[in-house]
Amino acid sequence: MRIESVDVLVCSPGRAFCTVRIATDDGLVGYGDGTLNGRELAVASYVADHVAPTLVGADASRINDIWQYCYRGAYWRRGPVTMSAISAIDQALWDLNAKALGVPVHRLLGGRARDFITAYPHCTGHTVEAALTDAAARLAEGYRALRVQAQVPGVPTAYGVARGDEEYEPASSVLPDVEEWDTGAYLDFLPELIRATRDELGYGFELLHDGHHRLSPSQAGWMGRRLEPYRMFWLEDPTPEEDQRAFATVRSLTSCPIAVGEVWNSVHDCQHAITERLIDYIRIPVTHGGGLTHLRQILALADVYGIRSGLQGASDISPIGQAANFALDWTIPNFGMQEYMGYPEDTWRVFTPHYRLEGGVITLDGTPGLGVEFDEEAAARYPYEPRSLPVNRLRDGGMYDW
Ligand code: KDG
Numbered sequence: 001m002r003i004e005s006v007d008v009l010v011c012s013p014g015r016a017f018c019t020v021r022i023a024t025d026d027g028l029v030g031y032g033d034g035t036l037n038g039r040e041l042a043v044a045s046y047v048a049d050h051v052a053p054t055l056v057g058a059d060a061s062r063i064n065d066i067w068q069y070c071y072r073g074a075y076w077r078r079g080p081v082t083m084s085a086i087s088a089i090d091q092a093l094w095d096l097n098a099k100a101l102g103v104p105v106h107r108l109l110g111g112r113a114r115d116f117i118t119a120y121p122h123c124t125g126h127t128v129e130a131a132l133t134d135a136a137a138r139l140a141e142g143y144r145a146l147r148v149q150a151q152v153p154g155v156p157t158a159y160g161v162a163r164g165d166e167e168y169e170p171a172s173s174v175l176p177d178v179e180e181w182d183t184g185a186y187l188d189f190l191p192e193l194i195r196a197t198r199d200e201l202g203y204g205f206e207l208l209h210d211g212h213h214r215l216s217p218s219q220a221g222w223m224g225r226r227l228e229p230y231r232m233f234w235l236e237d238p239t240p241e242e243d244q245r246a247f248a249t250v251r252s253l254t255s256c257p258i259a260v261g262e263v264w265n266s267v268h269d270c271q272h273a274i275t276e277r278l279i280d281y282i283r284i285p286v287t288h289g290g291g292l293t294h295l296r297q298i299l300a301l302a303d304v305y306g307i308r309s310g311l312q313g314a315s316d317i318s319p320i321g322q323a324a325n326f327a328l329d330w331t332i333p334n335f336g337m338q339e340y341m342g343y344p345e346d347t348w349r350v351f352t353p354h355y356r357l358e359g360g361v362i363t364l365d366g367t368p369g370l371g372v373e374f375d376e377e378a379a380a381r382y383p384y385e386p387r388s389l390p391v392n393r394l395r396d397g398g399m400y401d402w
Protein backbone atom coordinates (compact mmCIF):
# COMPACT_ATOMS: atom_id res chain seq x y z
CA MET A 1 0.00 0.00 0.00
CA ARG A 2 2.56 2.56 -1.16
CA ILE A 3 1.39 6.01 -2.25
CA GLU A 4 1.69 6.26 -6.02
CA SER A 5 0.12 9.68 -6.59
CA VAL A 6 -1.36 12.66 -4.75
CA ASP A 7 -3.50 14.87 -7.01
CA VAL A 8 -5.67 17.91 -6.49
CA LEU A 9 -9.01 18.35 -8.27
CA VAL A 10 -10.54 21.82 -8.07
CA CYS A 11 -14.04 22.17 -9.51
CA SER A 12 -17.13 24.39 -9.25
CA PRO A 13 -20.38 22.38 -9.40
CA GLY A 14 -22.55 25.24 -8.09
CA ARG A 15 -19.70 26.42 -5.84
CA ALA A 16 -15.95 25.79 -5.62
CA PHE A 17 -14.45 22.69 -3.98
CA CYS A 18 -10.85 21.52 -3.60
CA THR A 19 -10.57 17.73 -3.43
CA VAL A 20 -7.40 15.68 -2.94
CA ARG A 21 -7.07 12.17 -4.38
CA ILE A 22 -4.46 9.72 -3.12
CA ALA A 23 -3.85 6.50 -5.07
CA THR A 24 -1.72 3.52 -4.04
CA ASP A 25 0.29 1.00 -6.03
CA ASP A 26 -2.26 -1.72 -5.23
CA GLY A 27 -5.10 0.22 -6.86
CA LEU A 28 -6.76 1.87 -3.85
CA VAL A 29 -8.03 5.44 -4.06
CA GLY A 30 -9.03 7.81 -1.25
CA TYR A 31 -10.51 11.32 -1.41
CA GLY A 32 -10.26 14.22 1.05
CA ASP A 33 -11.72 17.74 1.20
CA GLY A 34 -9.38 20.75 1.40
CA THR A 35 -11.85 23.48 0.40
CA LEU A 36 -10.98 26.88 1.88
CA ASN A 37 -13.63 29.29 0.68
CA GLY A 38 -12.17 31.90 -1.67
CA ARG A 39 -8.62 30.52 -1.17
CA GLU A 40 -9.02 27.14 -2.93
CA LEU A 41 -5.98 27.57 -5.15
CA ALA A 42 -3.70 28.34 -2.20
CA VAL A 43 -4.54 24.93 -0.69
CA ALA A 44 -4.28 23.27 -4.12
CA SER A 45 -0.78 24.68 -4.61
CA TYR A 46 0.27 23.76 -1.06
CA VAL A 47 -0.69 20.14 -1.69
CA ALA A 48 0.38 19.80 -5.33
CA ASP A 49 3.61 21.83 -5.26
CA HIS A 50 4.90 21.26 -1.75
CA VAL A 51 3.49 18.05 -0.26
CA ALA A 52 2.55 15.62 -3.04
CA PRO A 53 6.13 15.00 -4.25
CA THR A 54 7.28 14.19 -0.70
CA LEU A 55 4.59 11.54 -0.14
CA VAL A 56 5.12 9.38 -3.22
CA GLY A 57 6.39 5.99 -2.04
CA ALA A 58 5.19 6.44 1.57
CA ASP A 59 3.28 3.62 3.29
CA ALA A 60 -0.37 4.76 3.08
CA SER A 61 -1.31 2.72 6.15
CA ARG A 62 0.83 4.97 8.40
CA ILE A 63 -1.69 7.81 8.75
CA ASN A 64 -0.25 9.01 12.06
CA ASP A 65 3.28 9.20 10.74
CA ILE A 66 2.21 10.96 7.54
CA TRP A 67 0.27 13.50 9.63
CA GLN A 68 3.34 14.21 11.78
CA TYR A 69 5.52 14.40 8.70
CA CYS A 70 3.21 17.01 7.11
CA TYR A 71 2.80 19.03 10.33
CA ARG A 72 6.18 18.88 12.08
CA GLY A 73 8.04 18.52 8.83
CA ALA A 74 6.71 21.81 7.46
CA TYR A 75 8.46 24.10 10.00
CA TRP A 76 5.79 26.73 9.10
CA ARG A 77 3.08 25.25 11.26
CA ARG A 78 -0.66 25.90 11.59
CA GLY A 79 -2.81 28.41 9.70
CA PRO A 80 -5.85 27.76 7.50
CA VAL A 81 -4.00 26.95 4.26
CA THR A 82 -1.53 24.52 5.86
CA MET A 83 -4.12 22.83 8.07
CA SER A 84 -6.68 22.47 5.23
CA ALA A 85 -3.99 20.93 3.03
CA ILE A 86 -2.97 18.49 5.79
CA SER A 87 -6.64 17.76 6.42
CA ALA A 88 -7.35 16.85 2.80
CA ILE A 89 -4.42 14.41 2.80
CA ASP A 90 -5.44 12.97 6.17
CA GLN A 91 -9.08 12.46 5.10
CA ALA A 92 -7.97 10.79 1.86
CA LEU A 93 -5.79 8.41 3.89
CA TRP A 94 -8.59 7.51 6.34
CA ASP A 95 -10.93 6.99 3.35
CA LEU A 96 -8.38 4.80 1.61
CA ASN A 97 -7.48 2.74 4.69
CA ALA A 98 -11.13 2.13 5.58
CA LYS A 99 -11.80 1.05 1.99
CA ALA A 100 -8.80 -1.31 2.19
CA LEU A 101 -10.36 -2.94 5.26
CA GLY A 102 -13.90 -2.83 3.81
CA VAL A 103 -15.37 -0.80 6.69
CA PRO A 104 -16.76 2.74 7.18
CA VAL A 105 -14.31 5.22 8.74
CA HIS A 106 -16.33 5.38 11.95
CA ARG A 107 -15.55 1.67 12.53
CA LEU A 108 -11.84 2.55 12.54
CA LEU A 109 -12.59 5.24 15.13
CA GLY A 110 -14.13 2.72 17.50
CA GLY A 111 -17.69 2.48 16.20
CA ARG A 112 -20.90 4.42 16.73
CA ALA A 113 -21.62 6.05 20.06
CA ARG A 114 -25.15 7.13 19.07
CA ASP A 115 -27.96 6.12 16.72
CA PHE A 116 -28.20 9.31 14.69
CA ILE A 117 -26.62 12.75 14.31
CA THR A 118 -28.83 15.75 15.02
CA ALA A 119 -28.45 18.46 12.36
CA TYR A 120 -29.50 22.07 12.13
CA PRO A 121 -30.27 23.93 8.88
CA HIS A 122 -30.09 27.65 8.10
CA CYS A 123 -33.41 29.51 8.30
CA THR A 124 -33.36 33.00 6.90
CA GLY A 125 -35.42 35.80 5.38
CA HIS A 126 -35.51 39.46 4.44
CA THR A 127 -38.04 40.08 7.21
CA VAL A 128 -38.77 38.46 10.57
CA GLU A 129 -41.96 37.06 9.07
CA ALA A 130 -40.11 35.47 6.14
CA ALA A 131 -37.46 33.96 8.44
CA LEU A 132 -40.17 32.48 10.68
CA THR A 133 -42.01 31.04 7.66
CA ASP A 134 -38.76 29.36 6.64
CA ALA A 135 -38.23 28.11 10.20
CA ALA A 136 -41.79 26.73 10.42
CA ALA A 137 -41.24 24.84 7.15
CA ARG A 138 -38.07 23.25 8.54
CA LEU A 139 -39.87 22.21 11.73
CA ALA A 140 -42.54 20.61 9.53
CA GLU A 141 -39.75 18.63 7.79
CA GLY A 142 -38.80 17.23 11.18
CA TYR A 143 -35.82 19.40 12.20
CA ARG A 144 -35.51 19.83 15.94
CA ALA A 145 -32.76 22.46 15.84
CA LEU A 146 -32.77 25.64 13.75
CA ARG A 147 -30.36 28.48 13.08
CA VAL A 148 -32.36 31.69 12.53
CA GLN A 149 -30.95 34.81 10.81
CA ALA A 150 -32.79 37.74 9.19
CA GLN A 151 -32.11 41.02 7.47
CA VAL A 152 -31.28 43.74 9.99
CA PRO A 153 -33.57 46.72 9.29
CA GLY A 154 -31.59 49.61 7.83
CA VAL A 155 -28.59 47.40 6.90
CA PRO A 156 -28.71 46.69 3.14
CA THR A 157 -27.09 43.22 3.24
CA ALA A 158 -26.73 40.85 6.16
CA TYR A 159 -24.63 37.78 6.92
CA GLY A 160 -26.74 34.66 6.38
CA VAL A 161 -29.40 36.37 4.25
CA ALA A 162 -29.61 35.94 0.47
CA ARG A 163 -29.62 38.79 -1.99
CA GLY A 164 -33.00 38.88 -3.70
CA ASP A 165 -34.60 35.48 -4.20
CA GLU A 166 -31.38 33.48 -4.69
CA GLU A 167 -30.29 30.72 -2.33
CA TYR A 168 -27.87 32.12 0.25
CA GLU A 169 -24.22 31.54 -0.65
CA PRO A 170 -21.71 33.84 1.03
CA ALA A 171 -19.00 33.64 -1.66
CA SER A 172 -20.99 34.81 -4.67
CA SER A 173 -18.92 37.42 -6.53
CA VAL A 174 -15.55 37.19 -8.32
CA LEU A 175 -14.07 40.12 -6.39
CA PRO A 176 -15.24 40.74 -2.80
CA ASP A 177 -18.57 42.57 -2.51
CA VAL A 178 -18.46 45.44 -0.05
CA GLU A 179 -21.19 45.11 2.58
CA GLU A 180 -22.24 47.74 5.10
CA TRP A 181 -22.52 47.05 8.83
CA ASP A 182 -24.26 48.79 11.73
CA THR A 183 -23.70 47.18 15.15
CA GLY A 184 -26.32 49.35 16.87
CA ALA A 185 -29.03 48.27 14.43
CA TYR A 186 -28.07 44.62 15.04
CA LEU A 187 -28.12 45.03 18.84
CA ASP A 188 -31.60 46.53 18.59
CA PHE A 189 -32.87 43.87 16.19
CA LEU A 190 -31.58 40.46 17.29
CA PRO A 191 -33.44 40.20 20.64
CA GLU A 192 -36.63 41.03 18.71
CA LEU A 193 -35.98 38.29 16.13
CA ILE A 194 -35.30 35.70 18.83
CA ARG A 195 -38.31 36.75 20.92
CA ALA A 196 -40.57 36.56 17.84
CA THR A 197 -39.18 33.10 17.00
CA ARG A 198 -40.05 31.70 20.44
CA ASP A 199 -43.41 33.54 20.58
CA GLU A 200 -44.40 32.20 17.17
CA LEU A 201 -42.85 28.71 17.16
CA GLY A 202 -42.53 27.84 20.84
CA TYR A 203 -39.78 26.09 22.77
CA GLY A 204 -40.00 22.57 21.34
CA PHE A 205 -36.76 22.88 19.36
CA GLU A 206 -33.19 24.05 19.81
CA LEU A 207 -32.55 27.63 18.67
CA LEU A 208 -29.20 28.87 17.34
CA HIS A 209 -27.91 32.14 15.93
CA ASP A 210 -24.60 33.15 14.31
CA GLY A 211 -23.23 36.58 15.28
CA HIS A 212 -20.39 36.10 12.76
CA HIS A 213 -17.62 37.80 14.77
CA ARG A 214 -19.20 41.27 14.92
CA LEU A 215 -19.55 42.33 18.55
CA SER A 216 -17.15 43.53 21.20
CA PRO A 217 -17.00 41.38 24.39
CA SER A 218 -19.20 43.80 26.34
CA GLN A 219 -21.72 44.07 23.50
CA ALA A 220 -21.75 40.26 23.29
CA GLY A 221 -22.42 40.05 27.03
CA TRP A 222 -25.24 42.58 26.72
CA MET A 223 -26.71 40.60 23.84
CA GLY A 224 -26.32 37.24 25.59
CA ARG A 225 -28.24 38.56 28.64
CA ARG A 226 -31.11 39.67 26.43
CA LEU A 227 -31.25 36.25 24.75
CA GLU A 228 -31.20 34.29 28.04
CA PRO A 229 -35.02 34.17 28.49
CA TYR A 230 -35.37 32.44 25.11
CA ARG A 231 -33.19 29.42 26.00
CA MET A 232 -30.73 29.58 23.13
CA PHE A 233 -28.87 26.39 22.25
CA TRP A 234 -26.00 28.66 21.29
CA LEU A 235 -24.95 32.12 20.20
CA GLU A 236 -22.16 31.53 17.68
CA ASP A 237 -19.09 33.70 17.19
CA PRO A 238 -20.29 36.68 19.23
CA THR A 239 -16.77 38.21 18.99
CA PRO A 240 -13.79 37.72 16.61
CA GLU A 241 -12.26 34.29 17.26
CA GLU A 242 -8.56 35.13 17.36
CA ASP A 243 -8.89 36.77 20.79
CA GLN A 244 -9.49 33.69 22.96
CA ARG A 245 -9.31 35.72 26.19
CA ALA A 246 -12.23 37.91 25.07
CA PHE A 247 -14.56 34.98 25.74
CA ALA A 248 -13.80 35.33 29.46
CA THR A 249 -15.51 38.74 29.40
CA VAL A 250 -18.48 37.34 27.47
CA ARG A 251 -18.70 34.44 29.96
CA SER A 252 -18.63 36.76 32.96
CA LEU A 253 -21.59 38.75 31.58
CA THR A 254 -24.00 36.05 30.35
CA SER A 255 -25.02 32.41 30.75
CA CYS A 256 -26.01 32.20 27.06
CA PRO A 257 -24.07 29.19 25.60
CA ILE A 258 -21.29 30.20 23.21
CA ALA A 259 -20.11 28.29 20.09
CA VAL A 260 -16.76 29.20 18.53
CA GLY A 261 -14.12 27.76 16.24
CA GLU A 262 -14.95 27.77 12.54
CA VAL A 263 -11.85 29.87 11.77
CA TRP A 264 -9.60 28.05 14.24
CA ASN A 265 -7.36 25.39 12.73
CA SER A 266 -5.29 23.75 15.45
CA VAL A 267 -5.44 22.83 19.13
CA HIS A 268 -3.16 25.78 19.84
CA ASP A 269 -5.84 28.18 18.53
CA CYS A 270 -8.30 27.00 21.18
CA GLN A 271 -6.21 25.56 24.02
CA HIS A 272 -6.87 28.54 26.31
CA ALA A 273 -10.59 28.76 25.50
CA ILE A 274 -10.99 25.03 26.19
CA THR A 275 -8.91 24.67 29.32
CA GLU A 276 -10.39 27.84 30.87
CA ARG A 277 -13.91 26.63 29.93
CA LEU A 278 -14.63 29.88 28.07
CA ILE A 279 -16.87 28.30 25.41
CA ASP A 280 -19.57 25.62 25.29
CA TYR A 281 -19.29 24.25 21.74
CA ILE A 282 -16.29 23.89 19.46
CA ARG A 283 -16.89 24.40 15.73
CA ILE A 284 -13.64 23.52 13.95
CA PRO A 285 -14.62 21.36 10.94
CA VAL A 286 -12.45 18.39 9.93
CA THR A 287 -11.66 20.15 6.63
CA HIS A 288 -9.92 23.11 8.28
CA GLY A 289 -8.68 21.46 11.46
CA GLY A 290 -5.91 19.20 10.23
CA GLY A 291 -8.18 16.27 9.44
CA LEU A 292 -9.65 13.49 11.54
CA THR A 293 -6.27 12.79 13.13
CA HIS A 294 -5.95 16.26 14.67
CA LEU A 295 -9.59 17.13 15.28
CA ARG A 296 -10.23 14.02 17.34
CA GLN A 297 -7.44 15.15 19.66
CA ILE A 298 -9.04 18.59 19.96
CA LEU A 299 -12.43 17.03 20.67
CA ALA A 300 -10.92 14.70 23.27
CA LEU A 301 -9.37 17.70 25.04
CA ALA A 302 -12.70 19.55 24.82
CA ASP A 303 -14.47 16.57 26.39
CA VAL A 304 -12.25 16.75 29.47
CA TYR A 305 -13.53 20.31 30.01
CA GLY A 306 -17.21 19.56 29.33
CA ILE A 307 -17.21 21.23 25.91
CA ARG A 308 -19.26 19.62 23.14
CA SER A 309 -18.90 19.53 19.37
CA GLY A 310 -20.74 21.76 16.91
CA LEU A 311 -18.72 21.11 13.77
CA GLN A 312 -19.12 23.61 10.98
CA GLY A 313 -21.07 22.28 8.01
CA ALA A 314 -21.51 25.29 5.72
CA SER A 315 -21.72 24.64 1.96
CA ASP A 316 -17.99 25.38 1.64
CA ILE A 317 -17.26 22.12 3.47
CA SER A 318 -17.66 19.60 0.61
CA PRO A 319 -19.85 16.50 1.06
CA ILE A 320 -16.60 14.56 1.63
CA GLY A 321 -15.58 16.97 4.42
CA GLN A 322 -19.08 16.67 5.87
CA ALA A 323 -18.81 12.88 5.88
CA ALA A 324 -15.52 13.28 7.77
CA ASN A 325 -17.36 15.50 10.29
CA PHE A 326 -20.02 12.79 10.64
CA ALA A 327 -17.39 10.10 11.29
CA LEU A 328 -16.41 12.07 14.41
CA ASP A 329 -20.01 13.00 15.32
CA TRP A 330 -20.83 9.28 15.37
CA THR A 331 -17.98 8.24 17.56
CA ILE A 332 -17.12 10.93 20.12
CA PRO A 333 -18.69 11.01 23.60
CA ASN A 334 -19.18 14.80 23.52
CA PHE A 335 -21.29 15.30 20.40
CA GLY A 336 -23.38 18.47 20.59
CA MET A 337 -24.86 19.44 17.23
CA GLN A 338 -23.98 19.26 13.52
CA GLU A 339 -24.52 22.11 11.05
CA TYR A 340 -25.94 21.09 7.66
CA MET A 341 -26.39 24.11 5.39
CA GLY A 342 -27.00 22.13 2.15
CA TYR A 343 -25.57 22.49 -1.37
CA PRO A 344 -26.49 23.84 -4.79
CA GLU A 345 -28.15 21.18 -7.02
CA ASP A 346 -25.10 20.78 -9.30
CA THR A 347 -22.93 19.68 -6.36
CA TRP A 348 -24.81 16.34 -6.40
CA ARG A 349 -23.74 15.72 -10.02
CA VAL A 350 -20.15 15.36 -8.76
CA PHE A 351 -20.52 14.02 -5.20
CA THR A 352 -22.72 11.02 -4.38
CA PRO A 353 -23.12 10.61 -0.64
CA HIS A 354 -24.19 7.45 1.14
CA TYR A 355 -25.29 9.41 4.18
CA ARG A 356 -28.97 10.29 4.54
CA LEU A 357 -30.46 13.46 5.98
CA GLU A 358 -34.11 12.94 6.81
CA GLY A 359 -36.35 14.37 9.49
CA GLY A 360 -33.52 16.56 10.76
CA VAL A 361 -31.18 13.67 11.51
CA ILE A 362 -28.24 12.16 9.64
CA THR A 363 -27.68 8.43 9.33
CA LEU A 364 -25.01 6.49 7.41
CA ASP A 365 -25.03 3.11 5.73
CA GLY A 366 -22.11 0.68 5.91
CA THR A 367 -20.31 1.93 2.77
CA PRO A 368 -16.54 1.49 3.23
CA GLY A 369 -14.45 4.64 3.63
CA LEU A 370 -15.96 8.06 4.20
CA GLY A 371 -18.93 6.98 2.07
CA VAL A 372 -18.97 9.74 -0.56
CA GLU A 373 -18.25 8.98 -4.22
CA PHE A 374 -16.44 11.62 -6.26
CA ASP A 375 -17.11 11.49 -10.03
CA GLU A 376 -13.95 12.88 -11.64
CA GLU A 377 -15.45 13.01 -15.15
CA ALA A 378 -18.40 15.02 -13.88
CA ALA A 379 -16.04 17.30 -11.93
CA ALA A 380 -14.15 18.04 -15.16
CA ARG A 381 -17.39 19.42 -16.61
CA TYR A 382 -17.43 22.07 -13.87
CA PRO A 383 -14.14 23.99 -14.20
CA TYR A 384 -13.05 26.19 -11.31
CA GLU A 385 -14.82 29.54 -11.05
CA PRO A 386 -13.22 31.82 -8.44
CA ARG A 387 -15.59 33.37 -5.91
CA SER A 388 -14.78 35.66 -2.98
CA LEU A 389 -16.35 36.18 0.41
CA PRO A 390 -17.60 39.76 1.00
CA VAL A 391 -15.84 42.39 3.08
CA ASN A 392 -17.56 44.63 5.62
CA ARG A 393 -17.32 48.39 6.11
CA LEU A 394 -18.98 50.63 8.66
CA ARG A 395 -21.11 53.60 7.53
CA ASP A 396 -18.03 55.85 7.81
CA GLY A 397 -16.10 53.61 5.43
CA GLY A 398 -13.86 51.98 8.04
CA MET A 399 -13.15 48.28 7.58
CA TYR A 400 -14.98 45.90 9.93
CA ASP A 401 -15.09 42.16 10.60
CA TRP A 402 -17.24 40.20 8.15
O1 KDG B 1 -16.82 30.62 4.12
C1 KDG B 1 -17.44 31.28 5.17
C2 KDG B 1 -18.55 30.42 5.71
O2 KDG B 1 -18.08 29.14 6.00
C3 KDG B 1 -19.16 30.99 6.96
O3 KDG B 1 -19.61 32.28 6.72
C4 KDG B 1 -20.32 30.11 7.39
O4 KDG B 1 -20.40 31.17 9.51
C5 KDG B 1 -20.69 30.24 8.80
C6 KDG B 1 -21.46 29.14 9.39
O5 KDG B 1 -21.68 29.21 10.60
O6 KDG B 1 -21.81 28.22 8.68
Ligand code: MG
Residues within 6 Å of the ligand: 210, 212, 236, 237, 262
Ligand atom coordinates in the same frame (compact mmCIF):
# COMPACT_ATOMS: atom_id res chain seq x y z
MG1 MG C 1 -20.55 30.68 11.57
